[in-house]
Amino acid sequence: MTAPLLEIRNATVYRGESIVFDNLNLSIEQGESVAILGPNGAGKSTLLKLLTREIYPYEKTGSHVKIFGNDRVNVQQLREKIGLVSYDFQSKYMPITTGFDVVLSGLLGTIGHLYHHDVSEQQRQLTLDTLARLGLLPLKDKMFQHLSSGQQRRLILARALIHHPQTVIFDEPTNSLDLQGCFQVLSDMRQLVREGTSVIIATHHLHEITPEIQRVVFIRDGQVIADGQKAELLSAERISDLYGTAVQMITQDGYYQALPA
């Protein structure tokens, strides 16, 4: 039997002095695409950071966070299996980094400046191939600061894809993007799932839950409060309850949108 991508049992997780999760339980199978929803501060990013091993749970008996069935994982190998796309990550790049170096940095496990690294011909070619895969070759010599936020986001996606990961994590994937950038990233996400890569997204924006994503998890007050199929959970009643404000729902072509009720 294949081990789950993520198995969290009775985990307690602190950020600074405060508890974000207490006795958190959640499993995500390999190949499964999931959307994590919850109000500001609910712990969506913290949950993703448990999966990327940027945050560890408090150690206690009867509790674990296993990734691919293991308590302990080699973080470099993990980065090759799980890609990450987020505004936070994007904002760490220096303005003068070129598009090529952004994507190459995924291969080297670095952020930005690469002049002290020897880069092999094979690494260069892989970087070019990955840029080409997303139609980003025209950006290879452009500095990050001269690109739109949407172009930057797609370079971060290309960086994530350079290892052909089996899962890509998107933390608020279209945050700060205009409509064109937003739709392009949504299209990229759909394409990934169609090609067999699973996506895990954390969001407030229901339109980011692309039609291919069927499972939705609600988190609030340090717990998973609902976990199930999108058609069941994305109702006006349940979204109103999750966010504590009255909404009405619109659905079209497999997309959902919340409006004030």
Ligand SMILES: Nc1ncnc2c1ncn2[C@@H]1O[C@H](COP(=O)(O)OP(=O)(O)OP(=O)(O)O)[C@@H](O)[C@H]1O
């Ligand atoms: N570096 C940090 N140090 C201390 N507390 C933190 C840190 N980062 C986040 N927190 C706290 O942890 C809790 C969960 O934050 P997290 O960013 O995971 O929530 P979120 O659901 O992703 O929120 P948002 O929707 O606002 O992005 C919040 O109370 C937040 O204030």
